[in-house]
Amino acid sequence: MKKILIANRGEIALRIMKTCQKMGIETVAVYSDADEGLPFVKAADYAFRIGEAPVAKSYLLKDDILNIAVREKVDAIHPGYGFLSENTEFAQAAEAKGIKFIGPKSETLAIMGDKVAARKTMKEAGVPVVPGSSGLADMDEACAYASEIGYPVILKASGGGGGIGMQRCDDEEALKKSFASVKTRAKAYFGNDDVFIEKFISEARHIEIQLFGDEFGNVVHMFERDCSVQRRNQKVVEESPSPHLSEATREKMCAAAVAAAVHAGYINAGTIEFIVDEEENFYFLEMNTRLQVEHRVTEGITGLDLVEWQIRTSAGEKLPFLQPEITKEGHSIQFRLYAEDPVKFIPSPGLIKAFTFNEMDGVIVDCAYAEGDTVTPFYDPLVAKIIVTGENRPDALAKAETFLNGVKIEGIKTNLPLFLTILSNSQFKKGTYSTSFLQTAVLA
Known part of the structure; x- marks a missing residue:
């Protein structure tokens, strides 16, 4: 592949561009009026206005995005996550124009995008379902x-x-x-x-398995991520390995996820999400047929570039490594920094007057904005993802606390104080938290 259009914005667009640049691939960005001048627009080799600020008038305009892709003669479209990433019609339209959709086949999107159909498929594959x-x-x-x-x-x-x-x-x-x-x-x-x-399963943990498949029938897992720190069913902190999961259950979950992906003929990156009860019985929740927001956590423990794997498998290549060659080392944890009131949890759009942090080994900051940019109310208020990787969990937590205390952001409110509260919580330190943790132990 020589040229890829990224049908997304913010930090994930920048993240994809970094891998494309490493691979010598040109990038095409599309942007709304509200995003003109943001870092991802400046970083692209080519950038084109797609429409007005609201998503329905910009990032969801399938035909307009495809017209730009055809005009610019791109080889593929990377949808990132959200927006059109799991849109069957968009994937089919791209395929019809001879443009690779970086993701699974459109028919897989159709099945897994419908939660009821996905549950049926998992049952057929022998995977426990809630x-x-x-x-x-x-x-x-x-x-x-x-x-x-x-x-x-x-x-x-x-x-x-x-x-x-x-x-x-x-x-x-x-x-x-x-x-x-x-x-x-x-x-x-x-x-x-x-x-x-x-x-509803009480005192549950939310565990997901990262998967990859290619056109040759190969499917591998890249271990698990624990996404149990949630507010209103939305993830706030993710980490890997899970601090409270036995090795036997981990192996069973990974094997079940791979079996499900093989049954579905899955190609490219995907994630199967499970709910795990107090006795470590696990049940299928859903499958995300795209790159996850928290994919950097998996990259932290494996040393792999998941976006590069996406591009290579979409180009028809075999998986770079098979299961015995994929190993994990250390511990990685991600914090989603949102522009929101840390008490009321409502969006806090506005001008970012200051955004500075100290560089630290083992810490990656994927930023959607830079100092002087404006966070608008039109999109998800994610400002940045902070990914910390250490030799082990205590090392990662200590490093995270040091780094987060050094972050300076002014002009907007953020949930940064919440992270420091979580890190100081004894239950979180022990790794014994469940999906009710934030509500009962932190925000109560």
Whole structure:
């Protein structure tokens, strides 16, 4: 490949560009009016305005992005994550124009993008699945099913992701109150108002397995990431290896994830997310058919470049390494720095008047913005990802605390204080936290 268009923005666009530059590949950026002048636009070899600030008028304009790709004669499109990264129609349209879509096949996107269809596929592959329904016709059917499996339950959007379109319901009254709003939210965000119910597992850990497949039938895993530090079902801190998972369970989960990917004929990067209960029973939650926000954590412990693997497998190459050659070393942890009020947890857009930090060995900062840039209210308020890798978990945590105390950011509020509170928490230090940790041990 000689030229790739990146159909995304911010830190992930920059992250992809770094690998492309390393591989000698030219990059094409698209940007909205709100993003003109941001670092990712300046870093690209070519950059083109795609539209107005709202995503519906810019980064979701499939035809406009494809027209630029054709005009610029790119070999492939990298969708990053979010936006069009799991959009079946976009992938099909690119393929129809002879442009590689850096990701799985469009038919795989279609199956795994629908949570109900994905659950069915996992069952066929012999992977344990959280007890749950298929699509629900109406509220009465939802209430009947919830009564059958017992409360609490989670009401979910079939086409959802990223914690959007999910609502815990502790009783029938709560389910009735939530049903219409979750369907409305699902329609607004994903263009699909289908919903389903899963049994809510308390004191659970959220563990995901990084996978890679190629066109020759090879599938490997790159171990697990623990994503249990969450607020409103959205990840805040991720780490690998998981600090509270036995080696036997880790091996079983990795083997189950690989078997599922083989069954699905999976190609390129993907992640299977599991929920793990207190007895270490694990159940399939969903499959993300794209690069994950937290992929740098896996890179930290393996020394591999996942974006390079994506590009090479999309170009028809075999996986650079097979399972016996993939090893892990050390401990890596990621903090998602958001422009948000650290107490009220509402977005805090504005001008970044200062953004400085001390360089440190083992620390990577993927920034979406630079000092003097403005965080607008049109997109996810992620300002930067801070990834810290140490010789072991205590070393990584100590290094993280030192680094985070040296970050200076002015002009906007951020969740930086939350990270320092988490790091000082005894439960987190022991690694015995669950998905309820933030709500019960930190924010209570």
